[in-house]
Amino acid sequence: MTTIRQITxxxxxxxxxxxxxxxxxxxxxxxxxxxxxxxxxFDKMLAQCLRFQPRYAVMLDPDSAEKLAHSLSSNGSxxxxxxxxxxxxxxxxxxxxxAVMAAIVGAAGIRPTFAAARSGKLVLLANKExxxxxxxxxxxxxxxxxxxxxPIDSEHNAIYQSLPSHFDGDFATAGVSRIILTASGGxxxxxxxxxxxxxxxxxxxxxxxxxxxxxxxxxxxTMMNKGxxxxxxxWLFNASPDKIQVVIHPQSVIHSMxxxxxxxxxxxxxxxxxxxxxxxxxxxxDRIDSGVDALDLFKVAHLDFEQPDFDKxxxxxxxxxxxxxGDNMPAVxxxxxEIAVDAFLKRRMTFTDIPRMIEHxxxxxxxxxxxxxxDVLKTDAHARVIASEWLLQSI
Ligand code: NAD
Ligand code: MG
Numbered sequence: 028m029t030t031i032r033q034i035t036x037x038x039x040x041x042x043x044x045x046x047x048x049x050x051x052x053x054x055x056x057x058x059x060x061x062x063x064x065x066x067x068x069f070d071k072m073l074a075q076c077l078r079f080q081p082r083y084a085v086m087l088d089p090d091s092a093e094k095l096a097h098s099l100s101s102n103g104s105x106x107x108x109x110x111x112x113x114x115x116x117x118x119x120x121x122x123x124x125x126a127v128m129a130a131i132v133g134a135a136g137i138r139p140t141f142a143a144a145r146s147g148k149l150v151l152l153a154n155k156e157x158x159x160x161x162x163x164x165x166x167x168x169x170x171x172x173x174x175x176x177x178p179i180d181s182e183h184n185a186i187y188q189s190l191p192s193h194f195d196g197d198f199a200t201a202g203v204s205r206i207i208l209t210a211s212g213g214x215x216x217x218x219x220x221x222x223x224x225x226x227x228x229x230x231x232x233x234x235x236x237x238x239x240x241x242x243x244x245x246x247x248x249t250m251m252n253k254g255x256x257x258x259x260x261x262w263l264f265n266a267s268p269d270k271i272q273v274v275i276h277p278q279s280v281i282h283s284m285x286x287x288x289x290x291x292x293x294x295x296x297x298x299x300x301x302x303x304x305x306x307x308x309x310x311x312x313d314r315i316d317s318g319v320d321a322l323d324l325f326k327v328a329h330l331d332f333e334q335p336d337f338d339k340x341x342x343x344x345x346x347x348x349x350x351x352x353g354d355n356m357p358a359v360x361x362x363x364x365e366i367a368v369d370a371f372l373k374r375r376m377t378f379t380d381i382p383r384m385i386e387h388x389x390x391x392x393x394x395x396x397x398x399x400x401x402d403v404l405k406t407d408a409h410a411r412v413i414a415s416e417w418l419l420q421s422i
Contacts, residue, residue, distance in 0.1 A: 032058050032125045032149075032309070035083075035118050037139050039063035040071040042240045043130035043153045043179065046301045048075065050309055053316055058309065062118035064131075064139075067091040073098050076106050082123070083107050085114045087135075115139040120146035126309070128179070129154040132242050133365050134407050137161065141400055147172045151308045153179040155259045160358040161403045162262035176263070177308040182208050182256055183263055184304035185282035185295035196265030206266050207284040207292070208256055209276040210335065211236050213247040216277060220339045224379045228372050236279040236299045245368045249381050250335070254346020255364075258357050261350055268350050273343065275333040280322070297322055341382040345389065355395045355406045362410035363388035370418055383421075388414045 034051065038044045039060075051058040060079040065072045067088035076084050076099055084099070084106050086092040092110030099106050109117070119127045119142040127143035128151045129136055136154035141161075143150050145168060152158070157165055169176050178184050186206055194201050214233050215223060231248040232241060239247070246252035257271050282304075284294040297303045298319055306317030337344045342364070349356040367381040376384070391413045397403055 031056070033061040033123055034058055034126045034128060034309070035062040035064070035121075035124050035143075036060060036128045036130060037064050037115065037119060037136060037143075037154070038128075038130035038132065039075055040065040040068040041130055041132060042238065043128070043301060043305070047128050047130065047305050047309070048079065050302055050306050050315075050317055051079070053318055054310075057315070061124055062121075064115055064118060065091075066131075066135075069094055076104060077102060080104065081106055083109060083118050085109045085111075085118055087111065087115065112138055116142035119143040119148070124148060126151055128305075128309075129157065130179070132156075132240055134160060134362060137400070137403070141165065141168065144168045144174045144176075145172050147174045149175045149177065151177050151179050151305075155180055155255050156361055158259045158262045159255050159361045160407060161397075161400060162258065162357070164398070164400060164403065166262055177311055178259075178263055179301070179304050179308055180256060180259060181299070181301060181304050182283040183259060184307055186260065186264060186285055188295045188307065189283070189285040189293040190264070194264075198266070198270065202288045203285055204288050205270045205272055205286045206260055206264060207286060208253065208260060208271060208273050209279070209281050209283050210250065210253040210273055211247070211279045212275040212277055212333070212335075213250060213252075215248055215339075216275065220336075223339070224377050226378045228374065231371070231378060235277070237301075241372065242365070242368055245371060245381075246364070249342040249378070250340035251342035251346065251364050251381075251385075253335070254343045254349075255361070257343075257346055258350045268347055273335045275335055277331055277333075278327060278329070280327050280330060342385065345382060345385055349389065352394055355392070355397045355402075356389060358397065358403050358406045359389055359392050359410040360385060362407045363414040366411050366414035366418070376418060380421075384414050384417050387417045391417075 036044050060081045062083040063081045064085040069091045089110045096108035116139050119139045126149040129140040130153040137157045140157045232244045279299040281294045286292045300319040302317040303319050349360040363385040367384045370376045
């Protein structure tokens with residue numbers, strides 16, 4: 028007999044949040060949506076609350092929260108509505124919560140994700156930015172509070188599944204020689220480098236294989252997403268940068284691989300649908316139905332591989348450099364990238380300005396050690412100011 032796992036979804040109205048609710052709906056005997064949270068998407072949140080009847084709903088935006096509370100009470104719902112960042116932290120830490128799906132996009136997710144770790148929860152981590160900004164601090168916290176961390180990002184979930192179950196971060200003992208992180212190459216894989224300056228946000232958001240939120244779609248187009256994932260893999264699996272190899276695999280069927288010293292390579296395959304890694308982590312250690320179609324290898328027919336082009340996609344190079352430098356550099360990279368993606372989406376700068384802004388911010392701030400969450404948040408705020416100033420001065 029399984030007990031019901033009570034789940035808080037941070038970012039329930041997003042792409043990962045909706046896929047998580049889809050998996051929950053398939054298993055009412057296993058999971059219950061305990062708390063749903065969002066920024067300000069009132070319509071979606073209202074529909075989710077009416078369908079899933081969570082104990083709590085949190086909207087960061089107070090006006091949206093007020094509107095939601097009003098609509099829910101007139102519908103006879105018992106969901107309690109809260110607002111603000113402290114409420115996000117609270118619903119990630121309440122004693123009734125078994126697992127927290129960390130699926131807020133960007134640096135905004137770090138505080139509630141930290142709260143979940145500090146409360147010893149099962150943390151299902153989609154918000155890779157938390158590990159990029161504060162990898163060492165976050166991993167220490169997971170250990171200190173006996174929390175459990177399972178990766179949702181499809182590549183990291185694939186690596187997790189391809190590593191031995193007793194893996195403790197020691198490559199030599201486990202006989203692991205390297206991690207092979209696959210990347211689709213994004214919508215501009217075949218676009219000539221000299222035409223990248225003219226690409227539009229609509230073209231950049233049109234990912235060939237995955238249907239995702241706007242920010243991660245742009246990150247995939249610049250390949251910063253793969254850069255952030257290299258940093259994420261470093262912290263999750265204790266892998267040094269030279270042991271993480273990025274391979275372009277346009278079909279997105281192999282989600283990543285682990286190479287062993289005896290020459291074996293273990294891979295995880297599946298259709299590109301986030302419900303597979305979500306169901307894997309939510310049901311762990313059981314295997315449960317995710318709603319994803321069985322992989323049809325005859326339809327796939329070909330699996331192709333290419334070298335990544337670091338000249339065409341400088342964001343990937345910048346991420347490797349930030350990881351090797353360490354300290355505050357990955358947090359600066361992440362913050363500058365968020366400002367850059369936002370400016371590109373608002374048509375305030377071109378696609379090729381994205382790495383320029385990030386490189387400038389990394390140089391302007393310079394390397395410094397960081398040891399607390401507070402340091403990380405200060406670094407994040409500082410980098411945002413420097414990146415925004417660059418935009419005003421150079422465009
Ligand atoms: P999304 O934009 O679709 O959804 C983001 C969610 O976060 C929404 O519910 C939104 O209301 C909430 N949110 C945004 N800003 C907030 C704020 N300031 N405070 C509180 N909540 C806020 O994003 P997504 O594509 O679902 O991605 C979520 C996270 O998962 C990201 O870190 C992304 O890198 C990661 N991820 C996504 C995918 C994918 O397929 N979408 C795959 C791997 C990893
Ligand atoms: Mg990924």
